[in-house]
Amino acid sequence: MTERYDAVVIGAGHNGLVAAVTLAEAGYHVLVVEAASEAGGALRSAELTRPGYVHDVFATNLNLFLGSAFYASRRGALERHGFEVAASTRPYASAFPDGTALGVTTDRDETLAELGAASPGDAAGWRELDALFDRLSPVLFRTYAARAPSWELARVGLGALRSAGPSGTVALGRLLLSSCRELVDEYLVTDKAKALIAPWGLHLDFGPDVAGGAVFPFLEAFADQRGGMAVAKGGARTLVDALVGVLRAHGGELRTATRVTRVSVRDGRAVGVELDTGERVTAARAVVAGVTPTSLAGDLLGPADLPGPSRRALTTYRYGPGTMMLHLSLSAPVPWAAGERLASFAYVHLAPYVDDLARAYADALAGRLPAEPLLVVGQTSAVDPTRVPDGGHMLWVQVRPLPATAPTRRRGGWDDAAPRYAERVMRKLERYAPGIGELVTGMAVLSPADLERQNANLVGGDSLSGSMHLRQNFLLRPAWGMSGYRTPVRDLWMIGASTWPGGGLNAVSGYQAAQRILRRGRRPR
Numbered sequence: 001m002t003e004r005y006d007a008v009v010i011g012a013g014h015n016g017l018v019a020a021v022t023l024a025e026a027g028y029h030v031l032v033v034e035a036a037s038e039a040g041g042a043l044r045s046a047e048l049t050r051p052g053y054v055h056d057v058f059a060t061n062l063n064l065f066l067g068s069a070f071y072a073s074r075r076g077a078l079e080r081h082g083f084e085v086a087a088s089t090r091p092y093a094s095a096f097p098d099g100t101a102l103g104v105t106t107d108r109d110e111t112l113a114e115l116g117a118a119s120p121g122d123a124a125g126w127r128e129l130d131a132l133f134d135r136l137s138p139v140l141f142r143t144y145a146a147r148a149p150s151w152e153l154a155r156v157g158l159g160a161l162r163s164a165g166p167s168g169t170v171a172l173g174r175l176l177l178s179s180c181r182e183l184v185d186e187y188l189v190t191d192k193a194k195a196l197i198a199p200w201g202l203h204l205d206f207g208p209d210v211a212g213g214a215v216f217p218f219l220e221a222f223a224d225q226r227g228g229m230a231v232a233k234g235g236a237r238t239l240v241d242a243l244v245g246v247l248r249a250h251g252g253e254l255r256t257a258t259r260v261t262r263v264s265v266r267d268g269r270a271v272g273v274e275l276d277t278g279e280r281v282t283a284a285r286a287v288v289a290g291v292t293p294t295s296l297a298g299d300l301l302g303p304a305d306l307p308g309p310s311r312r313a314l315t316t317y318r319y320g321p322g323t324m325m326l327h328l329s330l331s332a333p334v335p336w337a338a339g340e341r342l343a344s345f346a347y348v349h350l351a352p353y354v355d356d357l358a359r360a361y362a363d364a365l366a367g368r369l370p371a372e373p374l375l376v377v378g379q380t381s382a383v384d385p386t387r388v389p390d391g392g393h394m395l396w397v398q399v400r401p402l403p404a405t406a407p408t409r410r411r412g413g414w415d416d417a418a419p420r421y422a423e424r425v426m427r428k429l430e431r432y433a434p435g436i437g438e439l440v441t442g443m444a445v446l447s448p449a450d451l452e453r454q455n456a457n458l459v460g461g462d463s464l465s466g467s468m469h470l471r472q473n474f475l476l477r478p479a480w481g482m483s484g485y486r487t488p489v490r491d492l493w494m495i496g497a498s499t500w501p502g503g504g505l506n507a508v509s510g511y512q513a514a515q516r517i518l519r520r521g522r523r524p525r
Helices: 014-025 069-080 108-118 120-145 151-177 180-187 191-203 215-227 237-249 293-300 308-315 340-344 354-365 414-432 448-454 508-519
Strands: 002-010 030-033 085-088 092-095 101-104 229-232 253-255 260-266 269-275 280-289 322-330 347-350 374-378 393-402 440-446 492-494
Touching (some): 002 269, 014 030, 014 237, 069 237, 069 508, 101 108, 108 120, 120 151, 120 191, 120 215, 215 229, 260 293, 280 508, 322 414, 347 414, 354 374, 414 448
Parallel strands (some): 092 347
Antiparallel strands (some): 085 229, 269 280, 322 440
């Protein structure tokens, strides 16, 4: 049996759904095929600990999505299909072993006053970084949203050089090349102030001393200061349901629990896909693959379909360290040693300092379990109280960076190590929030191996689907010649976190790839 569509999208992650919606709105007959039992990819929510407690299973922060061109033009449609935003004006903080904390809020004067009370030099340096953000962020965000490579990107770059002038160009160049440690050492004085920015690097795979690792922490720290932090009201699933609703409203189709086993290639062109059901589906205009480079080259394309150099580039694509998730339901707010105010922040970073981040990163790369991993404590119910029953509270805790394979004397790998390592995480939480263990009413632990089992794109628990280091970033993501979402196979496109601009709920690759398909002018029959 053969079914016919204009386009087939492999994978119902948020970028896959964005691409499908964009094509369906233009009149394409679109099929989205998802191997998991539900759509969403790394954007899911579920009652993991207790009935009524809705946890975001993997990703939660929607700031990038809300800043995307896709959302700007489809906000009304998504809202009509049930999507709402819950936002916090207290986006992030860092807590320290001495029972103190520093927090960043959308009130810049409040943030500067808190920094200045501890160190006037930190307040002055933060003010300088804030001014640098005003100067450089328009260029950086336009670059982030531009298609690479493209004339649009070239225009952004040339415009940046003209508007910034010589001194601004030098500042931009230094930022792009700097490690995060170099950035914070230049502007900030105390270890505590530096620990407000540096943990953001490990939300990607930028240890403090990785060249090029300063840009993301810089942008995230000061963008959140301006806009706060947002999650989906009622759970990430509401955004997925809204995207699926818009897709179906335009005639698009979604099939879950169905795996694509092969991309059909004829005369160097992708013409459809084969499914694990034995069915063949033809794609008259495009096949859009939201998969990893290694999966595309190793599973979906045969040796004759992909030229040797391209196959080598994709099969040698590198993944970053792993991540563990702990989801906790609580009977009361977190009893932070630093005081009740800390319980109102969306994220609390527990590192505590830059040197600790560096040691944890080195341990993970060497295959060791860090003694002091970074904990990203997401206080979801403080941002969105609708996620929990009255009187309840919840935490979303990322533990990173971790080795993809747990070192253990037993053969179980992470299946054996995860419960014991989760106990270590809870002991660290207890040091910063004495008595929290007594408040836990439910816990779910997802190891790096569990992340990959639930989403094949999270290889080794890498939440970014690939390292973001300079060797496979910008024009080299996922490989030279493929940064514009086209592959060497005609009409086969690749999207997702393994492509530019990388990880995060940014909606860029799905939207840009769909726009490129439409600009080719091949309209559906």
